[in-house]
Amino acid sequence: MTDPCLSSRWADLPSDLLGRILQLLELPEALSVASVCTSWSSAASAAGVPCSHTPWLMSWSDLRVNDSKGRACRTDFRSLLHTFKVYDVTLSRGCSLAWCGASHGWLVAADELSNLLLCNPFTFATIPLPPITDFDCVEAVRDSEGSIVGYLSGNKQSRIGVKGIGRWFYQKVVLSCDPSQNGNYTAMLIHYDANQVSFAVAGEGCWRLASTIPQENKDRYADCVFHRGRFYTLTLCGTIEMWNLDGSCEPKKIVFFPRGDGKFMKVFLRFLVSTPWGHLLQISFLWSSHCIKRIRAQIHLVDIVKNRLVKLRSAEVFQEHAVFVGQNHSACLSLKNFPELKPNCVYFTRTWLAHREIWGFRSQGVGGVGIYNLQSRVLEEAFPYYAHKLQDNLPCEVWVTPNL
Amino acid sequence: MEVDKGKGEAEETRKVAEADRDTVTLKSSDGKLFEVSKEAAARLSTVLAGMIAGGSIDDNGTDLKQIGSEALENVVDYCNKHANSIPSAALISSSISFNTAPFKEPEEWERKFVDRLSHDALFDLVEAANFLGMERLLDVTCHKISEMMKGKSPDQIREVFNIKNDYTKEELEEIRQELAWAFYDD
Numbered sequence: 333m334t335d336p337c338l339s340s341r342w343a344d345l346p347s348d349l350l351g352r353i354l355q356l357l358e359l360p361e362a363l364s365v366a367s368v369c370t371s372w373s374s375a376a377s378a379a380g381v382p383c384s385h386t387p388w389l390m391s392w393s394d395l396r397v398n399d400s401k402g403r404a405c406r407t408d409f410r411s412l413l414h415t416f417k418v419y420d421v422t423l424s425r426g427c428s429l430a431w432c433g434a435s436h437g438w439l440v441a442a443d444e445l446s447n448l449l450l451c452n453p454f455t456f457a458t459i460p461l462p463p464i465t466d467f468d469c470v471e472a473v474r475d476s477e478g479s480i481v482g483y484l485s486g487n488k489q490s491r492i493g494v495k496g497i498g499r500w501f502y503q504k505v506v507l508s509c510d511p512s513q514n515g516n517y518t519a520m521l522i523h524y525d526a527n528q529v530s531f532a533v534a535g536e537g538c539w540r541l542a543s544t545i546p547q548e549n550k551d552r553y554a555d556c557v558f559h560r561g562r563f564y565t566l567t568l569c570g571t572i573e574m575w576n577l578d579g580s581c582e583p584k585k586i587v588f589f590p591r592g593d594g595k596f597m598k599v600f601l602r603f604l605v606s607t608p609w610g611h612l613l614q615i616s617f618l619w620s621s622h623c624i625k626r627i628r629a630q631i632h633l634v635d636i637v638k639n640r641l642v643k644l645r646s647a648e649v650f651q652e653h654a655v656f657v658g659q660n661h662s663a664c665l666s667l668k669n670f671p672e673l674k675p676n677c678v679y680f681t682r683t684w685l686a687h688r689e690i691w692g693f694r695s696q697g698v699g700g701v702g703i704y705n706l707q708s709r710v711l712e713e714a715f716p717y718y719a720h721k722l723q724d725n726l727p728c729e730v731w732v733t734p735n736l
Numbered sequence: 737m738e739v740d741k742g743k744g745e746a747e748e749t750r751k752v753a754e755a756d757r758d759t760v761t762l763k764s765s766d767g768k769l770f771e772v773s774k775e776a777a778a779r780l781s782t783v784l785a786g787m788i789a790g791g792s793i794d795d796n797g798t799d800l801k802q803i804g805s806e807a808l809e810n811v812v813d814y815c816n817k818h819a820n821s822i823p824s825a826a827l828i829s830s831s832i833s834f835n836t837a838p839f840k841e842p843e844e845w846e847r848k849f850v851d852r853l854s855h856d857a858l859f860d861l862v863e864a865a866n867f868l869g870m871e872r873l874l875d876v877t878c879h880k881i882s883e884m885m886k887g888k889s890p891d892q893i894r895e896v897f898n899i900k901n902d903y904t905k906e907e908l909e910e911i912r913q914e915l916a917w918a919f920y921d922d
Binding site for chain 2: 341361372457
């Protein structure tokens with residue numbers, strides 16, 4: 333009889349044997365094993381498993397292998413602690429095409445029918461999001477047996493492949509909370525031509541279109557964030573919208589700075605950040621002919637109550653925190669918990685904005701993954717040995733934090 | 737085998753016969769005896785190879801006090817199966833000619849061999865393989881254990897291996913806080 337209160341002998345597996353087993357596992361699995369119990373955790377540390385919860389950079393791997401069951405997509409994981417090391421990670425087959433966000437350790441990816449799903453690359457759990465056919469602008473093409481064989485979108489009459497549409501249709505998803513903690517999460521999606529916003533409430537099972545910027549308008553959505561119980565969106569022009577999702581009513585928005593901040597022509601990337609001390613910050617990366625790397629960052633406090641933007645001096649902005657922005661839900665991490673991070677720095681990846689050739693200059697210049705120091709105004713590469721390749725049909729790099 | 741029956745050379749003969757035997761006898765911690773192919777034992781286990789070369793093999797059963805009879809039976813079984821499987825393995829790889837599996841991948845019969853084991857037996861076998869310095873058997877058993885971990889969350893792994901989560905509440909809270917990813921509800 334085994335006593336359920338006592339661990340089996342496996343907990344005492346000699347550490348060199350556990351180390352040998354860990355060599356056969358991919359990074360997420362090794363991290364999973366490392367958090368099983370304290371003895372396995374020390375064995376994993378000894379075996380060189382990087383048991384770090386600092387954000388990992390996830391990108392497409394050059395190696396695309398075919399496994400025995402069909403296509404498997406390989407991704408590369410890089411840690412800020414060992415910037416020269418690359419870990420191969422095979423994504424589960426369900427989410428092998430594209431991704432458009434990472435919140436609370438969950439990757440938001442498109443599946444083989446271009447429907448979105450949440451996928452935890454560290455536990456392999458998946459949660460489906462409502463299908464792409466919920467959107468009025470997408471129509472499924474079915475064969476005689478009713479299976480979806482393609483999609484029609486917008487006023488394009490030509491058929492798009494079932495997988496193809498997922499590569500461009502979604503720009504960014506953020507979640508209101510960790511979906512594994514309780515079922516009451518809401519997903520916000522920027523999609524189509526970065527001009528539409530939709531919501532999906534868990535349990536409702538459908539996407540609800542909330543806003544469309546007319547296509548002839550030059551402005552597009554640049555970022556979205558969940559802050560103090562509300563979703564916010566930010567456009568390239570600098571307009572901020574606060575969303576009210578009260579139950580049965582249609583999503584309502586309150587618009588701030590409808591005319592933007594006049595920097596549209598200079599803006600390269602824009603982000604919203606929710607800080608632990610309750611502030612909503614706007615980070616704008618602007619082109620500047622004065623700076624060496626031709627890019628500089630501006631930080632503004634978004635004061636919703638007084639309906640104004642307050643420019644912040646770099647020295648006081650982050651209060652011993654580092655900020656991660658990009659395709660992920662932006663994060664403001666304390667250096668107390670993450671002493672390996674650099675203070676007053678913005679760790680950023682490019683987003684879909686960089687893919688938009690029509691915006692000319694935005695598709696050139698700055699490398700894929702940078703660290704911008706607000707105090708020194710120096711921009712450096714986060715991974716010196718990482719060659720960023722910008723390809724239209726591949727998703728951008730994304731910061732992911734293990735959520736085990 | 738040529739054996740000289742001469743009287744004065746009886747002792748010598750016995751030794752020669754022993755050295756020429758093609759099996760060795762191993763004794764488990766609980767006193768059971770197992771015969772194993774000498775060639776396979778020497779090839780698969782660095783520890784047994786050392787004992788055979790060093791003449792410390794006991795004809796009445798070499799004591800392996802760290803290994804129980806069930807595990808030792810599996811070790812011996814593995815060695816004997818391995819000894820038998822070599823020709824067929826060579827045949828298979830030559831017929832495919834290229835695109836052979838990576839060196840470490842267990843072969844079909846090795847998979848079956850470990851698949852039939854209970855968790856306890858697998859644990860004993862991996863420890864025995866470790867003690868005897870059996871690299872190939874370690875590869876095969878560790879591969880099996882890694883398969884049991886793949887695609888599982890920490891909770892699921894704890895369940896499979898019956899391991900208690902021995903982190904303290906404080907440690908868990910610490911981990912949870914570190915994991916909190918830009919999530920600041922108030």
